[in-house]
Amino acid sequence: MLDIKFIRENKDLVSEGAKKKHIDFDVNALIEIDDKRRELLTMIENKRAEQNDVSQKIVNVSEPEEKKKMIENMQLLKTELQKEEEELKTVMLEWQKLMVSVPNIPDISVPEGLDDKDNREVKVFGEIPKFSFTPKNHIELMQNLDMLDLERGAKVSGFRGYFLKGDAVRLQFALWQFVQEHFFQKGDWKQMIVPSVVRREVFMGTGYLPQGEEDLYKTQDGDYLSGTAEVATMGYFMDEVLDIKDLPMKVLSFSPAYRREAGAHGKDTKGLIRVHEFYKFEQVVLCEASHAESVKFHEEIQRNTEELMEALKLPYHVVANCGGDLGLGQVKKYDIEAWLPSENTYRETGSASYFHDFQTRRLNIRYRDEEGKMRFVHSLNNTALSGRPLIMIIENYQQEDGSIKIPDVLQKYMGGQTVISKKS
RNA sequence: GGAUGGAUGGCUGAGUGGUCUAAAGCAACAGUCUUGAAAACUGUCGCCUGGGUAACUGGGCCGUGAGUUCGAAUCUCACUCCAUCCGCCA
Numbered sequence: 001m002l003d004i005k006f007i008r009e010n011k012d013l014v015s016e017g018a019k020k021k022h023i024d025f026d027v028n029a030l031i032e033i034d035d036k037r038r039e040l041l042t043m044i045e046n047k048r049a050e051q052n053d054v055s056q057k058i059v060n061v062s063e064p065e066e067k068k069k070m071i072e073n074m075q076l077l078k079t080e081l082q083k084e085e086e087e088l089k090t091v092m093l094e095w096q097k098l099m100v101s102v103p104n105i106p107d108i109s110v111p112e113g114l115d116d117k118d119n120r121e122v123k124v125f126g127e128i129p130k131f132s133f134t135p136k137n138h139i140e141l142m143q144n145l146d147m148l149d150l151e152r153g154a155k156v157s158g159f160r161g162y163f164l165k166g167d168a169v170r171l172q173f174a175l176w177q178f179v180q181e182h183f184f185q186k187g188d189w190k191q192m193i194v195p196s197v198v199r200r201e202v203f204m205g206t207g208y209l210p211q212g213e214e215d216l217y218k219t220q221d222g223d224y225l226s227g228t229a230e231v232a233t234m235g236y237f238m239d240e241v242l243d244i245k246d247l248p249m250k251v252l253s254f255s256p257a258y259r260r261e262a263g264a265h266g267k268d269t270k271g272l273i274r275v276h277e278f279y280k281f282e283q284v285v286l287c288e289a290s291h292a293e294s295v296k297f298h299e300e301i302q303r304n305t306e307e308l309m310e311a312l313k314l315p316y317h318v319v320a321n322c323g324g325d326l327g328l329g330q331v332k333k334y335d336i337e338a339w340l341p342s343e344n345t346y347r348e349t350g351s352a353s354y355f356h357d358f359q360t361r362r363l364n365i366r367y368r369d370e371e372g373k374m375r376f377v378h379s380l381n382n383t384a385l386s387g388r389p390l391i392m393i394i395e396n397y398q399q400e401d402g403s404i405k406i407p408d409v410l411q412k413y414m415g416g417q418t419v420i421s422k423k424s
Numbered sequence: 425g426g427a428u429g430g431a432u433g434g435c436u437g438a439g440u441g442g443u444c445u446a447a448a449g450c451a452a453c454a455g456u457c458u459u460g461a462a463a464a465c466u467g468u469c470g471c472c473u474g475g476g477u478a479a480c481u482g483g484g485c486c487g488u489g490a491g492u493u494c495g496a497a498u499c500u501c502a503c504u505c506c507a508u509c510c511g512c513c514a
Contacts, residue, residue: 038474045474045483052483055495059442067494074494199505241434368434372453374471 001361002102004034017105020323022114030098037095040088047081100210104358106323107332113322119335120322125306126315128339133400137342138391139271142168144402145420147394148272160261160275167420171406172279172390174413176254179281179308179385183252186304189283194232194253197223202235205363207329207355214262229253229282230381234363237286242367242377248287248297249377252384255280271391273340273347278387285380286365294331294354294378301382302334302352308385309349311409314392315339317346329358336383338392349392350383 007014011027018025054074061067111120129135142148147168153161164172183189203209203224208216208231217225226232233253242249257280261267268274283301287293302318309316321333333353337346357376360366366374397405403421411418 041483042474048484049482051494056442058494071494078494243434366434368452372469374434 001099001358002104003361004099007031007102008034013105014102018103020106020110020112021103021326021328022324023103023328025101025103027102030095030102033091033095033098037088037091040084040091044081044084044088047077047084051077051081100204100362101328104329104331104355106326106330109320110326110332111320111322114324116321116325118322119319119325121317122320122334123306123318125310125317126313126339128315129341129396131341131398131400135341135395135398136402137271138394141394141398141402141404145404145422147171147420150271157277160269162272162275168390170414170417171393171410171420174406174410175385175390175393176279176281177413178311178410180252180254182308182311183283183304183384189250189252192229192233192236192251192253194229194236194255196226196229196232196256196258198226198231198235199223202231202238202363205238206231206234206359207327207362211328215260217258217260225258226255227257227259228381228383229255229257229280230284233282233284233381234359234365234379237365238363240365241374242286242365244288244367244369247367247377248285248293251284253282253284255282257386272387273391275387280386281384283382283384286360286377287380288367288369289357289375289378291356294356294380297380298332298334298352298354301380302336305336305350305352305382305384309336309338309389312389312393312407314389314396316349327353329355331356331358338389339396340392341395341398347388347392349386349388352380352382354378354380 002014007027008031011031015025015027018027051074054070058067058070058074061070111118113119139148139150143150146166147164149163149165150161153163155161156163180191183191197219200209200222203216203226208226209224216227219225230253232255233251236251237249257278259276261274261276264274283304285297285301287297306316306318316336316338319335319337321335326333330353333351335348336350336352338349339345340347356378359379360376365377365379367377369375393407394404397407399405399419401421403419405419406414406417
């Protein structure tokens with residue numbers, strides 16, 4: 001959500017921002033409604049002032065006739081007041097509906113464009129592997145090594161269901177330990193394992209609702225399953241006032257992630273690229289309300305993820321997402337995409353974005369600045385490691401005989417094992 | 425599922441229809457004292473919002489929403505959340 005005062009003062013900026021994101025939003029309609037809201041509010045406040053004033057005087061009037069007359073006048077005033085309040089309520093409903101759909105303004109450095117085809121490559125790391133044989137995809141590799149069971153996954157869990165088995169489990173846990181240790185070594189990251197069942201309020205606050213309802217699983221109690229630990233981590237700080245000494249607040253959160261993939265029925269139907277349920281480490285940062293701080297930490301959390309990929313020696317590139325590929329609240333976003341040999345292309349493994357105070361205004365997360373003024377903190381998040389890098393490791397590290405080398409940095413978490421090969 | 429209690433500013437917490445314009449304490453900020461710091465003392469100090477260059481000033485906010493009343497933190501109703509106990513499950 002943006003500040004209505006800011007919207008009024010910068011309506012062209014807001015309008016152009018929406019256009020850049022290819023979101024249809026009529027700023028003038030909002031301002032028109034806001035004019036009406038202000039006009040009503042002034043009328044109501046004047047009547048309330050009179051009511052407060054007279055009510056206080058009534059106490060001291062001893063003359064019964066005079067007192068009676070004053071009360072009668074106040075009854076009349078009250079009727080008018082109630083009528084205007086009713087009117088205001090109607091206006092407010094429309095006002096709120098528009099307010100939650102105002103898109104945040106994309107940064108000037110965000111490329112123009114409609115969808116992910118227009119994203120701009122900003123960094124490339126590593127050599128794309130050249131195989132002296134035809135590389136297999138992760139499904140074949142994993143099934144041959146008894147690391148994956150999709151048939152039983154479908155039997156038990158349904159479409160996109162899967163079981164990870166054997167060395168896949170060991171490799172996956174090695175990855176989690178590696179990530180956890182990497183962030184622990186930085187010293188200034190707090191770690192949490194956070195809930196995935198989260199109340200509606202928090203989804204509203206983080207901007208996943210009201211838009212995006214069909215992408216979420218819902219419980220019969222009206223709660224939702226979150227697709228990222230970002231939601232619960234932000235919710236942790238909801239309605240709280242942070243001490244400026246605790247900023248920046250850096251949190252590495254782990255949780256299961258659930259995604260309905262409602263709009264992606266035909267996409268990536270095989271294997272582990274697109275699944276309904278996976279685990280993920282997420283970085284969340286809350287910082288002081290300055291654009292420069294947001295940019296600084298955006299680069300930092302992006303770099304953190306790159307460090308992980310580099311340590312794992314996975315070829316990747318980074319794209320700056322274009323306007324049309326940004327969410328409602330995002331100011332700027334980088335996607336990190338790792339090389340997937342079987343598709344001969346880069347596939348997304350993580351996404352780093354910052355929001356200014358778009359989320360924290362809704363969630364009411366504040367701090368007191370140097371001057372003692374209450375301000376909304378800025379929020380950012382980035383994937384640290386999702387479920388996908390496991391797939392990239394398996395495909396990039398495959399050898400001609402179908403065995404898979406284990407990345408150097410993971411070997412110590414697997415008892416010194418260097419390769420995954422067929423058990424005799 | 426049943427029973428009981430609760431929700432007040434950054435925090436703790438008083439407040440049962442009209443000086444509540446929300447006590448008090450803590451924290452914070454400024455000052456005095458001090459070589460410096462602490463302590464002590466003095467003063468300032470809730471949040472949101474309208475108007476005004478400013479001094480200042482209007483309105484709202486005591487979990488949320490309705491209601492009673494000339495007037496509600498306070499009375500009534502509904503809801504949400506939290507805590508404790510019992511039951512159920514593990």
